[in-house]
Amino acid sequence: MIIEEHSQPMVSIWMITYNHEKFIRQCLESVLAQETNFSYEIIIGEDCSTDRTRAIVQEFEALYPQIVKPIYQESNVGAYKNAYHYCYPALKGKYIACLEADDYWIDRQKLQKQVDALQHDPTAVACFTQVKVLIDNEDHFEEHWSSRLPLKNRYDVEDILKTFNITTCTLLFRNIYPQLPYDPLAFPTGDVSLSAFLLLKGDAIFINEPTAVYRVHHGGIYSPHNLENKNLVFVKIFTQLLKEPLFAAHRQLIKRLLADRAYQALCFEIKKANPENKKIDTYHHLALSQMHFGNLYYPLKTMLRKYLYLLTGKSFGRSMD
Structure with a gap:
């Protein structure tokens, strides 16, 4: 130098x-x-x-x-x-x-x-x-x-x-x-x-x-053992970016990414609520691979209905639209 x-x-x-x-x-x-x-x-x-x-x-x-x-x-x-x-x-x-x-x-x-x-x-x-x-x-x-x-x-x-x-x-x-x-x-x-x-x-x-x-470090946000917190952090980041005027041209992408991270966070919450449910475990792993939905709204809504039904035994229909 x-x-x-x-x-x-x-x-x-x-x-x-x-x-x-x-x-x-x-x-x-x-x-x-x-x-x-x-x-x-x-x-x-x-x-x-x-x-x-x-x-x-x-x-x-x-x-x-x-x-x-x-x-x-x-x-x-x-x-x-x-x-x-x-x-x-x-x-x-x-x-x-x-x-x-x-x-x-x-x-x-x-x-x-x-x-x-x-x-x-x-x-x-x-x-x-x-x-x-x-x-x-x-x-x-x-x-x-x-x-x-x-x-x-x-x-x-x-x-x-x-x-x-x-x-x-x-x-x-x-x-x-x-x-x-x-x-x-x-x-x-x-x-x-x-x-x-x-x-x-x-x-x-x-x-x-x-x-x-x-x-x-184990327990840190970016630890592979802490994916749940990582998803929640990105939910907060994308939520804030939607408020930033400079990102107006990228709002549609940010909304999709926010939905995706919220979806993954939901999977973790449901898995925690009923960790023995093998179907939830399958959907949880599926969710982690769903990074390329062209439009996440309908897939997310459908999967959410399935999760809630598996968790509660109740059917959630038009009220979620």
Whole structure:
């Protein structure tokens, strides 16, 4: 990396941390290992951790004062305020790279490849890559890609709305956040909704190479063991997007996706209510595969009637129309 005193960095790494003493050293080392022909900075919001996270951050700050630029909170302010109120205004780079302190990069050329891609394509606003998923406390990696999207090198906002498959630790985007009428506090997960708002301004370039490891903690929203909460989170996201004027042109798609997620959430609720019912179990698995209904209203209504009949023994007819 080129270090230029008192100059604008090409990339700002946007990082927040709280009680990440087990992970943050590996995270910071992976950033500092980047091989670039430009300068970058690490803006890290340390949210008054109760473990040794702050001491580790201070250690790196002392070693790399021109690169590691912490923002230390005097009391815990929470992830949203830490990220958007305190850290984002401090990002000076032409491009922003996101990285949670429990994830890390595995490709030393990650930033260089992504900056080169955006420099050569001024119509694109973001670049993301393939990722490896590490289930916490397990010894194996899984390469992640959404099978519901075709593999291609460019995606638009509707592609992303269908799966939100941009993993934040791989994302690099143009520093256009101040131009977005976007309130992260209106959404249950700010990083997921950010990608949708970014792509209203242009496409995202996809590099089909794993450049990062995304760590999934058991019980977290994106854990494979927590699909129920994941569906409910997306119900909230799509409900909020329907209120956003900038997404008016995409309302029909969002309505369909909202119905689909609500449908899946319903399946979980009914399965919880009667877990021994094998027919409900069959319909539950069927629901998870129904991502491509052209019009979900009638299939959803029919399946809902079947579920309610199986659960209650009562028939629900025209009253549901």
